[in-house]
Amino acid sequence: MTLIQDLESRLAAAFHSVLGESVTAPVVAATDLRFGDYQSNAAMALAKQRKTNPRALAEQVIAALDLSGLGTADIAGPGFINFRISPETFAARAKAQLADPRLGVPLTGQPKTIVVDFSAPNVAKPMHIGHIRSTIIGAALASIARFLGHRVITDNHIGDWGTQFGMVTWAWKQCLDEEALLANPLQELLRLYRHASDLSKADDAVREACRQELVKLQQGDEENFEIWQRCIELSRAGLDKIYDRLDVSFDHWLGESSYDAALAPLVDRLLAEGLARESDGAVCIFSNGDPADPAKDPFLTRKDGEWTDFPMIVRKSDGAFNYSTTDIATVEFRRKEWNADAAWYVVDHRQSQHFQQLFAVAGRLDCAGMDLRHISFGTILGTDGKPLKTRAGDLPQLDDVLDEAVAAATTAVAERSRVETDQERADLAELIGISAVKFTELAHHRLSDYVFDLEKMLALHGDTAPYIQNSVVRCRSIFRKLDEEVDLASVNPLLAEDAEIHLARYLARYGEVLPTILDDHRPNLLTAYLLELARAYHSFFEACPVLKAEIPVRNSRLVLCELTIRVLVHGLGLLGIRCPERM
RNA sequence: GCACCCGUAGCUCAGUUGGAUAGAGCACCCGCCUUCUAAGCGGGCGGUCACUGGUUCGAAUCCAGUCGGGUGUGCCA
Numbered sequence: 001m002t003l004i005q006d007l008e009s010r011l012a013a014a015f016h017s018v019l020g021e022s023v024t025a026p027v028v029a030a031t032d033l034r035f036g037d038y039q040s041n042a043a044m045a046l047a048k049q050r051k052t053n054p055r056a057l058a059e060q061v062i063a064a065l066d067l068s069g070l071g072t073a074d075i076a077g078p079g080f081i082n083f084r085i086s087p088e089t090f091a092a093r094a095k096a097q098l099a100d101p102r103l104g105v106p107l108t109g110q111p112k113t114i115v116v117d118f119s120a121p122n123v124a125k126p127m128h129i130g131h132i133r134s135t136i137i138g139a140a141l142a143s144i145a146r147f148l149g150h151r152v153i154t155d156n157h158i159g160d161w162g163t164q165f166g167m168v169t170w171a172w173k174q175c176l177d178e179e180a181l182l183a184n185p186l187q188e189l190l191r192l193y194r195h196a197s198d199l200s201k202a203d204d205a206v207r208e209a210c211r212q213e214l215v216k217l218q219q220g221d222e223e224n225f226e227i228w229q230r231c232i233e234l235s236r237a238g239l240d241k242i243y244d245r246l247d248v249s250f251d252h253w254l255g256e257s258s259y260d261a262a263l264a265p266l267v268d269r270l271l272a273e274g275l276a277r278e279s280d281g282a283v284c285i286f287s288n289g290d291p292a293d294p295a296k297d298p299f300l301t302r303k304d305g306e307w308t309d310f311p312m313i314v315r316k317s318d319g320a321f322n323y324s325t326t327d328i329a330t331v332e333f334r335r336k337e338w339n340a341d342a343a344w345y346v347v348d349h350r351q352s353q354h355f356q357q358l359f360a361v362a363g364r365l366d367c368a369g370m371d372l373r374h375i376s377f378g379t380i381l382g383t384d385g386k387p388l389k390t391r392a393g394d395l396p397q398l399d400d401v402l403d404e405a406v407a408a409a410t411t412a413v414a415e416r417s418r419v420e421t422d423q424e425r426a427d428l429a430e431l432i433g434i435s436a437v438k439f440t441e442l443a444h445h446r447l448s449d450y451v452f453d454l455e456k457m458l459a460l461h462g463d464t465a466p467y468i469q470n471s472v473v474r475c476r477s478i479f480r481k482l483d484e485e486v487d488l489a490s491v492n493p494l495l496a497e498d499a500e501i502h503l504a505r506y507l508a509r510y511g512e513v514l515p516t517i518l519d520d521h522r523p524n525l526l527t528a529y530l531l532e533l534a535r536a537y538h539s540f541f542e543a544c545p546v547l548k549a550e551i552p553v554r555n556s557r558l559v560l561c562e563l564t565i566r567v568l569v570h571g572l573g574l575l576g577i578r579c580p581e582r583m
Numbered sequence: 584g585c586a587c588c589c590g591u592a593g594c595u596c597a598g599u600u601g602g603a604u605a606g607a608g609c610a611c612c613c614g615c616c617u618u619c620u621a622a623g624c625g626g627g628c629g630g631u632c633a634c635u636g637g638u639u640c641g642a643a644u645c646c647a648g649u650c651g652g653g654u655g656u657g658c659c660a
Contacts, residue, residue: 026600034603041602044640054640077603078640122660163659256660282658295586301656302585309657316658323660350654352587378588379653387653416622432622444596447588449653451595460622462608463596470622478619516599528597531607542615542624561619583622 002106002511003093004028006070007038007083014065015042018057019050027083029509036082037071037505043079054079087495090504091556094493097507098563103570104511107149112371115153115334116142118346119248122159123235123255124168125193126186127242128395129388129452130348133377136441138346139248140523140575141375147574148515153338154250157330158239160232161256162323166214167196169227170206173213185234215320218260228257242398245434247576259329263321266329267314275364279309281317285361298356312357327358328365335367342371344521349376349447375521378449388452401454402434408458409433416460419582428580432466433458435577439465442575443527463531465577471534471541472568472579475561478546486558493556499543503536503560510567514574523575530571537564 004027011025025042043061047054058079067073071085097104118138121127127135138154146152171192180188200207217224243249267283270276276285286309287299294300294307301310314325334340345355355374362372382388390396410429413419419428440457444450461467495501506529513529546557569579 028599031598031602032604039602041600044602045600048640080603120660159660280657284657298586300585303656305584307585311657313658318658320658322658347660348654349588351660353655354660356587376588385652412622416620418620448596449589453595456595456609459609462622464608464622466622467608470620474620474623476620481619513599519599522599524597525599528607531597535607538623539625541619545619547619582620 002104003070003085003089003508004038004512005106007040010066010070011040011042011061011081014061015046017064018060019046029512030082035076035080036074036084038083038085040081040083041079043075043081047079085505085508087501087504090501090508091493091495093508094504094559094563095491097510098559098566099489102511103563103567104508105147105514106511108515111149111151112341113151113153113339114145115155115338115340115343116145116346117155117157117343118142119243119250120157120159120347121239122162122164123239124160124164124189124231126190126238127398129380129398129401130395131398132401132437132441133380133446134346134348135243135246135248136438136576137375137377137446137523138344139246140442140526141344141346141518141521143574143576144514144517144523144526148518153252153334153340155252155254155334156250158253158255159323160228161218161260161321161326163210163214164193165217165228165231166210166212167200168192168231169213169217169224170210171196172227172231181234186238189231189235211318211320215318218263218320232257242402245399245402246438247434247578254330254333256323256326256330259326259333262329262333263325266325266332267321270314275361276314279311282313283315284311284313285357286311288364298353298360312354312361324354324358327354328361331358331362331367331370331372332365335370340370342373344373344375346375346377349378352376373521375446377446381449381451383451383453385451402437404454405437405458406430406433408454409436412458412460413583417583424582428583431578431580432469432583435465435469435572438575438577439468439527442523443531445524446522465572466583468530468534468568468572469579469583471537472565473581473583474541475537475565476581478558478561481547482558486555488555488559488562491555491559493559494552495556496553497544499536499540500557500560503533503540503564506533506536507560507563507567510571526571526575530568533564533568533571537568 007027008025011027015023015025023046025040027038027040030036030039043058044054047057055075055078058075058081062073062075062081065073070089071083073081073083076082116138119131119135121131142152142154168189175195177188196210200210213224217228271283276283287297291297299310300307312324313322315321331343334343352374359372362370380388388396406429409432413425413429417425417428419425436457443463495504513525517523517525544557546554546561549557572579
């Protein structure tokens with residue numbers, strides 16, 4: 001049980017004895033430590049409902065409140081109830097947390113089967129900087145949900161059956177450079193894609209030819225299928241390399257092509273059941289009048305002063321299926337085969353309209369009970385405040401960005417690091433460079449656009465991954481210099497100094513912070529917490545010598561050190577970030 | 584036109600169901616390494632939370648409107 005849970009149940013009991021009925025009395029971490037450790041505003045809210053005096057109610061509740069073994073409570077202002085946790089309580093918490101493999105984090109009361117759909121790059125194109133948000137946020141949310149006790153299935157729904165394959169296939173037949181393909185497969189595939197893409201923008205005949213190549217592929221043409229297969233193999237190897245580097249993996253790689261066989265029957269069924277109909281040669285799903293407000297209807301749009309149809313196209317007039325078709329087939333598969341209760345789509349905000357339609361369609365099918373979420377995110381900007389691009393006007397490739405980050409980290413390591421061998425320095429630079437990129441990504445609110453600034457990301461100080469990693473490294477250094485075995489499990493910590501109490505206070509919050517992340521799918525709540533904890537540790541480190549302290553105090557401090565390492569390493573681990581031994 | 588997202592310190596960003604004097608980091612200024620890793624610590628400077636109304640004991644947060652920015656808007660994904 002977390003401190004908040006403990007306080008809430010005791011507070012609820014006190015309210016019950018005063019009011020004679022059950023009420024919920026939320027407790028939150030205090031907004032300002034001057035007021036205490038935790039606070040509840042419940043007396044004000046409940047007094048308002050009952051039209052009584054909030055302060056008087058709070059006083060009655062406090063009189064009835066049993067906080068034995070926790071701390072004290074008092075009333076402030078119009079009726080805030082402030083809780084002050086005793087150092088002894090924090091000490092006991094630290095001891096228990098150290099003995100708990102879950103570090104004080106409760107399991108969810110309602111475990112669900114959740115499919116997390118993230119990353120999902122288009123095959124035949126190298127991953128670019130835009131893929132990093134989905135990949136990093138998705139991986140973090142998946143591992144957090146899993147740790148909290150959900151059954152999580154991660155699925156890389158790669159784009160391997162869409163229009164870009166028509167383009168690549170067309171260009172492959174026109175101008176494939178076999179030598180270049182062997183030397184650098186992804187670059188050659190990208191060249192082919194760009195070649196076709198550029199030409200088809202200017203030339204309708206090329207555009208049509210590309211479309212036809214896709215139709216042939218989807219209809220089982222042997223030559224096109226062979227080309228497709230080779231593209232997939234080559235691309236997959238390139239993608240694996242990047243995922244290794246990012247330390248990201250998936251339970252499944254069920255791309256669009258996995259659903260190929262389901263597409264035609266799906267469209268037939270939609271037609272037969274009257275859920276879709278033909279329009280301009282395409283098969284489309286239209287509004288069914290729900291919701292009644294046309295502004296909220298994802299199948300309507302306003303044009304020339306009238307609400308007009310904005311259908312979801314499930315079969316194009318050329319006969320090919322598209323993204324919408326595979327997505328409907330995919331959600332049905334996840335429901336039926338995996339028995340999923342929920343699916344989280346970690347995809348950028350520009351596709352929100354698509355997901356509104358998809359979710360509405362799922363509701364009309366057998367997926368009605370599923371909790372479908374579009375976990376959208378904003379755009380990555382350059383330092384000029386505009387969407388990040390290379391000089392050529394494309395998005396920078398992810399591998400190049402990671403290389404740049406590692407190069408910057410290499411310089412920093414050369415200047416600062418205490419590690420000795422070249423190999424250690426190279427490993428450390430790779431770790432720090434990539435950690436910094438990942439952490440920066442996770443530290444932002446996912447919905448806001450953010451400026452991608454390598455220099456700040458790899459800063460030697462400030463709110464960055466290295467700041468947290470450094471606190472772990474400093475902490476580990478103490479244990480390295482400790483010249484005896486200490487049985488930390490048997491230590492009963494004593495907390496006297498402010499810095500010790502403050503550190504223990506933040507350690508106790510780990511189990512309170514983690515579950516809140518899933519309320520709105522916000523990994524940045526965890527980065528903020530870890531930064532606070534690292535800050536508390538650095539302050540403690542300066543103020544409270546460990547090895548020089550007398551035995552009982554020293555052992556207390558060792559408990560705090562060990563627990564800090566565990567929480568920081570665990571928290572960073574959930575975010576997909578490792579800690580070095582030294583730096 | 585319509586829909587969605589955003590507007591907080593010079594810069595980059597936090598701010599959990601509405602809470603108390605709105606917080607970090609960077610930059611700038613002043614201190615701290617013969618003592619466990621200075622990628623650190625302590626202190627200072629810095630904001631009319633875009634604007635206007637409303638809801639109430641209380642609003643950066645909720646509602647309405649205005650201004651500014653971004654994104655999407657029938658066969659791309």
